[in-house]
Amino acid sequence: MKIGIICYPTYGGSGVVATELGLGLANKGHEIHFITYRRPPRLNAFNANVYFHEVGKMEYPLFEHTPYETALASKMVDVVKYEKLDLLHVHYAIPHAAVAYMAKKILADEGIHIPVITTLHGTDITLVGTDRTFSPVVEFSINHSDGVTAVSKHLAEMTYKSFNIKNEIKVIYNFIDFTRFKKVNKDHFRKAIAPDGEKILVHTSNFRKVKRVEDIVRVFYKVTKEVNAKLLLIGDGPERNNLEDLCRELKLCDHIRFLGKQDAIEELLSISDIFLLPSEQESFGLSALEAMACEVPVISSNAGGIPEVNIDGYTGYLTEIGDIDLMASRIIDLLKDEEKLMQFRANALEHAKTFDIDNILPQYEAYYQETIDKVRKQSLLAV
Numbered sequence: 001m002k003i004g005i006i007c008y009p010t011y012g013g014s015g016v017v018a019t020e021l022g023l024g025l026a027n028k029g030h031e032i033h034f035i036t037y038r039r040p041p042r043l044n045a046f047n048a049n050v051y052f053h054e055v056g057k058m059e060y061p062l063f064e065h066t067p068y069e070t071a072l073a074s075k076m077v078d079v080v081k082y083e084k085l086d087l088l089h090v091h092y093a094i095p096h097a098a099v100a101y102m103a104k105k106i107l108a109d110e111g112i113h114i115p116v117i118t119t120l121h122g123t124d125i126t127l128v129g130t131d132r133t134f135s136p137v138v139e140f141s142i143n144h145s146d147g148v149t150a151v152s153k154h155l156a157e158m159t160y161k162s163f164n165i166k167n168e169i170k171v172i173y174n175f176i177d178f179t180r181f182k183k184v185n186k187d188h189f190r191k192a193i194a195p196d197g198e199k200i201l202v203h204t205s206n207f208r209k210v211k212r213v214e215d216i217v218r219v220f221y222k223v224t225k226e227v228n229a230k231l232l233l234i235g236d237g238p239e240r241n242n243l244e245d246l247c248r249e250l251k252l253c254d255h256i257r258f259l260g261k262q263d264a265i266e267e268l269l270s271i272s273d274i275f276l277l278p279s280e281q282e283s284f285g286l287s288a289l290e291a292m293a294c295e296v297p298v299i300s301s302n303a304g305g306i307p308e309v310n311i312d313g314y315t316g317y318l319t320e321i322g323d324i325d326l327m328a329s330r331i332i333d334l335l336k337d338e339e340k341l342m343q344f345r346a347n348a349l350e351h352a353k354t355f356d357i358d359n360i361l362p363q364y365e366a367y368y369q370e371t372i373d374k375v376r377k378q379s380l381l382a383v
Helices: 013-027 068-083 093-108 135-143 153-162 187-193 213-224 240-249 265-269 286-293 324-335 338-355 357-382
Strands: 002-006 031-036 050-054 087-091 116-120 147-150 169-171 199-205 229-235 256-260 274-277 298-301 316-319
Touching: 002 013, 002 068, 002 093, 013 031, 013 050, 013 087, 013 116, 013 286, 013 357, 031 068, 050 068, 068 093, 087 093, 087 357, 093 116, 093 135, 116 135, 116 153, 116 357, 147 153, 147 357, 153 169, 199 213, 199 265, 199 286, 213 229, 213 240, 213 324, 229 265, 240 256, 265 286, 274 286, 274 324, 286 298, 286 338, 298 324, 316 324, 324 338, 338 357
Parallel strands: 002 031, 002 087, 031 050, 087 116, 116 147, 147 169, 199 229, 199 274, 229 256, 274 298, 298 316
Antiparallel strands: none
16 A cells, blocks of 8 residues: 555654554555655654655745645645555644645545545644634544544543544554564663662653653652652653752752653663653553553553553552552552562563554554545445
8 A cells, every 4th residue: 555644743642653653564565655844753764665755834924824734735635646645644633634634625626536544642632622723623624534543442532522523433552663662681771870779760751741740750759768769751841840940859869860852762661660650641651551561560640541551450550640649659569579560560561562563553454445445435436
């Protein structure tokens, strides 16, 4: 198949998933065309089956803001026509699903009937999409997509609850590539970070309010009263300054490392003992899955789709959102019981394997073909 993938070229979950999906499909022999305004970060090596089409910008005094959506629609039309794509797969509803609808209509006028699949990732539904500024367009775009997927059961349920959706939403979980995310021997890293044998806790995110990153520092403060430990904070974002202030206030600066954005996250996960995810909202919890693939148990909130990834009492523990005391207690319990910690490590890896990309890719391939066949049949009946 020749597949166009439209996504945000960012470190966020939707961009990462879209890029990894495209690369996985390319490795299986499909021809993948990424269409976006910048090369996605993980699209950093040559692959004979991968193409990148940059959406250009037009500078004109009339436009206070560059009309990206119009430029994107035009680029979609161009790539579909001249690369003879079989399907467009748009990730994140805003604005990609609406733009794909426009491109689809333009192409239909030229006798080209391109199937469009929209994948919902989370905040495009639960936060941004439900804003009345966007909700009518989001609802319309989902209902006029030829196929719709969501990355968790919880997200699918939230979409039905938040909008008047007539389309069926197929749940296809996020996935993990075990050729990359696996425990590797990085003992020299561990000795550099924890020279006195301290336990290592880790968190990675974009440091937004919804991630409740201050909870992590407060939990860690309680943990250090019982266990010698270090905390690694990977990522960056608007809450970074507040976090640094809190670390100083609690006199934890010598025990916490701010590592910023990292590409080789799997190397840092490999030296960690516990992964923390106290978010108040997560459609899936991809960062937790990446940790589990590296044999790191997860202590998390029970928000959104996280319970579909982190199994309470098996791969880690779930707590109510904001329950700092219980979260700290669970961590201390695990860190003081080496046998239980080792069992949870093994459990985390075992459960993570159910999300192996090799299990998920065939689901997308089957859904692509089903959607292509449906649109082809509809176009023949319309003749």
